[in-house]
Amino acid sequence: MILxxxxxxxxxxxxVADPANIKKIVAxxxxxxxxxxxxxxxxxxxxxxxxxxxxxxxxxxxxDSKSCDSQDACTSTFHVILAxxxxxxxxxxxxxxxxxxxxxxxxxxxxxxxxxxDAGSDFRYSEFAVYRPEQTY
Numbered sequence: 001m002i003l004x005x006x007x008x009x010x011x012x013x014x015x016v017a018d019p020a021n022i023k024k025i026v027a028x029x030x031x032x033x034x035x036x037x038x039x040x041x042x043x044x045x046x047x048x049x050x051x052x053x054x055x056x057x058x059x060x061x062x063x064d065s066k067s068c069d070s071q072d073a074c075t076s077t078f079h080v081i082l083a084x085x086x087x088x089x090x091x092x093x094x095x096x097x098x099x100x101x102x103x104x105x106x107x108x109x110x111x112x113x114x115x116x117x118d119a120g121s122d123f124r125y126s127e128f129a130v131y132r133p134e135q136t137y
Contacts, residue, residue, distance in 0.1 A: 012047035015054035041099025044129035053125035
């Protein structure tokens with residue numbers, strides 16, 4: 001959902017594996033340094049427009065896997081933050097950018113376009129990456 005078209009401010013989901021981190025995010029904001037290079041869009045703060053994508057970052061409480069299909073897992077509590085994110089001028093891609101630490105020059109964020117929107121995409125779901133915590137709240 002677009003909140004402000006002038007700065008491309010949107011509401012997006014962020015999965016939180018450890019409930020204790022919710023308090024840390026609320027108190028101090030998101031921290032891009034907790035992400036590591038090698039993720040789909042590099043070292044960034046990740047968001048999704050589809051809550052089921054955010055669930056992929058949350059381990060199953062039964063087996064601790066992030067790709068578990070356990071029927072019992074669906075009764076567990078998972079933690080997702082609905083955040084306001086300033087995407088600004090986005091760089092869009094259908095390819096992984098694992099070594100990225102900043103968006104391309106002149107851009108403010110990177111968006112991995114989902115395969116259902118681009119058949120050649122490396123992304124099953126769209127992913128939104130910002131590289132500065134000031135772009136989130």
